Amino acid sequence: MGKIKTLEEYLAENNFLREAAEFHFKLEKNLTEVEPLELPPREKVLELVRAEKIPLLQQEKFQAQVLDAVEKFLPRDLAESLLRQENLSAKKICAAHELNETLTRKTFWATVDKLIPADLKLWERDDWQENYCPICGRRPVMAQLKKFNDGRERRLLCGGCRTLWSWRRVGCPYCGNENLERIHILELDKKMRLDVCDECRAYLKTYTDEDEENIYLRDWATLHLDLLAEEKTLHKCGAVELE
Numbered sequence: 001m002g003k004i005k006t007l008e009e010y011l012a013e014n015n016f017l018r019e020a021a022e023f024h025f026k027l028e029k030n031l032t033e034v035e036p037l038e039l040p041p042r043e044k045v046l047e048l049v050r051a052e053k054i055p056l057l058q059q060e061k062f063q064a065q066v067l068d069a070v071e072k073f074l075p076r077d078l079a080e081s082l083l084r085q086e087n088l089s090a091k092k093i094c095a096a097h098e099l100n101e102t103l104t105r106k107t108f109w110a111t112v113d114k115l116i117p118a119d120l121k122l123w124e125r126d127d128w129q130e131n132y133c134p135i136c137g138r139r140p141v142m143a144q145l146k147k148f149n150d151g152r153e154r155r156l157l158c159g160g161c162r163t164l165w166s167w168r169r170v171g172c173p174y175c176g177n178e179n180l181e182r183i184h185i186l187e188l189d190k191k192m193r194l195d196v197c198d199e200c201r202a203y204l205k206t207y208t209d210e211d212e213e214n215i216y217l218r219d220w221a222t223l224h225l226d227l228l229a230e231e232k233t234l235h236k237c238g239a240v241e242l243e
């Protein structure tokens with residue numbers, strides 16, 4: 001096993017990512033004062049979410065907590081549209097306020113990420129079985145294959161609030177296709193691969209190792225793989241800057 005790399009070392013080797021990195025570091029720095037929300041204890045959250053499979057932040061009470069917390073940064077109606085993933089309305093409000101939509105989306109979701117307490121960001125196999133994030137309801141942006149008992153389990157990563165949840169090993173989380181003959185894998189790197197669905201043409205960037213989550217579970221840190229996928233006319237799903 002090789003030495004665990006730091007993000008800095010990784011960026012030194014991948015200089016083309018420097019600009020994206022600077023942008024995200026700056027964004028995080030601007031949000032250092034955002035404190036996690038006061039939410040019910042984990043067991044209670046699980047119960048609340050699993051009752052009707054409605055993600056926590058799509059429930060009125062908790063949605064209001066998020067909107068109160070982000071009011072300093074964003075107009076409330078805009079935050080509400082973004083949180084509910086009402087894309088058309090978010091687009092209109094951004095235009096009316098002359099806000100850059102991509103930047104606004106990234107800022108909003110980076111803030112939501114900070115608002116969620118760390119103990120709610122990992123959901124085990126029995127906790128949740130859906131293909132959308134139990135906390136915010138977004139579709140996953142990436143995945144990780146991680147050692148689990150004698151085999152490996154697949155975890156999906158939410159690009160919005162950055163929650164990870166265990167999901168079945170086989171199948172496209174976007175269209176539900178489970179036919180192995182209609183899914184293929186592109187091994188692009190020692191540590192990353194694309195799981196491509198031949199039904200909906202979506203791909204899922206998957207980190208196939210562990211210990212370097214700080215690098216490989218950041219969507220922007222493997223932008224070059226998205227470019228490769230784009231060349232193959234595959235679709236990216238679940239990214240915060242996309243609808």
Ligand SMILES: [Zn+2]
Pocket residue numbers: 133134135136137138158159160161162163
């Ligand atoms: Zn989420």
Ligand SMILES: [Zn+2]
Pocket residue numbers: 172173174175176177197198199200201202
């Ligand atoms: Zn699919």
